[in-house]
Amino acid sequence: xxxxxxxxxxxxxxxxxxxxxxxxxxxxxxxxxxxxxxxxxxxxxxxxxxxxxxxxxxxxxxxxxxxxxxxxxxxxxxxxxxxxxxxxxxxxxxxxxxxxxxxxxxxxxxxxxxxxxxxxxxxxxxxxxxxxxxxxxxxxxxxxxxxxxxxxxxxxxxxxxxxxxxxxxxxxxxxxxxxxxxxxxxxxxxxxxxxxxxxxxxxxxxxxxxxxxxxxxxxxxxxxxxxxxxxxxxxxxxxxxxxxxxxxxxxxxxxxxxxxxxxxxxxxxxxxxxxxxxxxxxxxxxxxxxxxxxxxxxxxxxxxxxxxxxxxxxxxxxxxxxxxxxxxxxxxxxxxxxxxxxxxxxxxxxxxxxxxxxxxxxxxxxxxxxxxxxxxxxxxxxxxxxxxxxxxxxxxxxxxxxxxxxxxxxxxxxxxxxxxxxxxxxxxxxxxxxxxxxxxxxxxx
Ligand code: SF4
Numbered sequence: 001x002x003x004x005x006x007x008x009x010x011x012x013x014x015x016x017x018x019x020x021x022x023x024x025x026x027x028x029x030x031x032x033x034x035x036x037x038x039x040x041x042x043x044x045x046x047x048x049x050x051x052x053x054x055x056x057x058x059x060x061x062x063x064x065x066x067x068x069x070x071x072x073x074x075x076x077x078x079x080x081x082x083x084x085x086x087x088x089x090x091x092x093x094x095x096x097x098x099x100x101x102x103x104x105x106x107x108x109x110x111x112x113x114x115x116x117x118x119x120x121x122x123x124x125x126x127x128x129x130x131x132x133x134x135x136x137x138x139x140x141x142x143x144x145x146x147x148x149x150x151x152x153x154x155x156x157x158x159x160x161x162x163x164x165x166x167x168x169x170x171x172x173x174x175x176x177x178x179x180x181x182x183x184x185x186x187x188x189x190x191x192x193x194x195x196x197x198x199x200x201x202x203x204x205x206x207x208x209x210x211x212x213x214x215x216x217x218x219x220x221x222x223x224x225x226x227x228x229x230x231x232x233x234x235x236x237x238x239x240x241x242x243x244x245x246x247x248x249x250x251x252x253x254x255x256x257x258x259x260x261x262x263x264x265x266x267x268x269x270x271x272x273x274x275x276x277x278x279x280x281x282x283x284x285x286x287x288x289x290x291x292x293x294x295x296x297x298x299x300x301x302x303x304x305x306x307x308x309x310x311x312x313x314x315x316x317x318x319x320x321x322x323x324x325x326x327x328x329x330x331x332x333x334x335x336x337x338x339x340x341x342x343x344x345x346x347x348x349x350x351x352x353x354x355x356x357x358x359x360x361x362x363x364x365x366x367x368x369x370x371x372x373x374x375x376x377x378x379x380x381x382x383x384x385x386x387x388x389x390x391x392x393x394x395x396x397x398x399x400x401x402x403x404x405x406x407x408x409x410x411x412x413x414x415x416x417x418x419x420x421x422x423x424x425x426x427x428x429x430x431x432x433x434x435x436x437x438x439x440x441x442x443x444x445x
Contacts, residue, residue, distance in 0.1 A: 066157040114156070265278040390404065
């Protein structure tokens with residue numbers, strides 16, 4: 001049963017030392033009760049209180065890290081059913097499945113290609129996270145060789161999918177792979193391997209009831225990091241299972257299902273496009289790991305974008321820091337443009353300036369992450385706001401000319417802005433960012 005903020009406060013040292021980053025123990029307790037901070041941030045909690053608090057403050061879905069070091073990937077830890085209630089915490093891992101039934105060249109090519117499938121978007125690097133190595137031949141040496149090859153060359157977190165887990169763990173046991181899967185038949189053996197190598201375990205069953213019994217058994221064997229596979233291999237049933245599991249954990253506080261899930265669209269469909277569509281459903285609801293048979297740029301990129309959009313805070317627009325951004329080594333004659341700090345706006349505008357190959361100064365005004373038009377309507381991209389920023393930021397000392405190019409959509413502020421910035425000439429730039437290259441190429445102050 002979750003504790004209230006006051007109940008948690010009673011168990012804290014009440015010294016208000018601020019070391020946790022909060023001004024008082026009460027503030028820390030309130031945030032802890034809402035699941036917005038971690039107990040580990042307070043170094044002074046007694047062991048006795050820690051036991052009580054850890055139990056009460058643990059997220060209803062246990063977070064798990066797969067892999068080590070740079071390859072480590074954290075997922076799970078969700079606390080809400082819907083994104084509008086609170087931000088989703090840890091995005092689901094997108095995993096590429098490699099099997100020992102593939103030709104040697106094919107497996108290598110897929111792993112190598114995975115490394116190239118990385119995209120920068122609004123300042124974030126979007127990339128897949130995990131490689132699932134699946135054994136199908138019953139040959140421990142072949143499986144170990146494949147694990148060795150992927151482990152050495154890859155740099156991603158691993159899932160070992162096999163009945164011969166020991167063979168794979170001798171190669172990469174120290175890298176904390178997820179081992180798949182414990183079933184009611186082999187739970188004791190798999191739990192032993194997991195404890196020996198300190199690895200998380202996927203539990204697979206044929207129904208949710210069986211799954212709950214299996215996780216209870218694994219927990220009883222001392223396994224804490226568990227990933228759920230409900231065994232469903234049709235998209236409809238698997239989706240239903242995702243929803244039931246999430247609801248049971250969050251609303252029903254049902255601990256045996258309080259774990260993240262793994263879904264396998266690669267075992268539900270042969271058509272790559274349909275497989276991607278199913279995967280997109282699980283990005284939204286509610287998988288912790290999604291295993292696909294192959295990655296192609298045209299199918300992976302939409303999944304990465306969907307994941308980014310769902311796992312960012314809807315109440316906090318993505319924003320770039322206010323300041324002067326130099327693009328392409330501008331000198332004192334370079335153009336000066338200004339835009340808002342909505343990340344998407346910044347990256348589109350800066351990208352178009354780069355495309356123009358005209359070195360420029362780009363001023364980014366803090367508009368609390370709003371786009372130019374929205375910020376103008378909200379009074380954040382208006383002359384009285386922009387004028388003091390341009391003066392204070394010091395761009396006037398960096399350029400000989402005093403010409404400021406404003407977005408075409410903000411043309412209406414040009415007159416007032418000239419009044420705010422005596423000595424500056426306000427020029428109205430293009431309305432569409434795609435017209436910036438042509439505009440800059442002919443620009444002459
Ligand atoms: S670190 Fe602990 S004792 Fe100090 S203010 Fe935070 S909760 Fe209170």
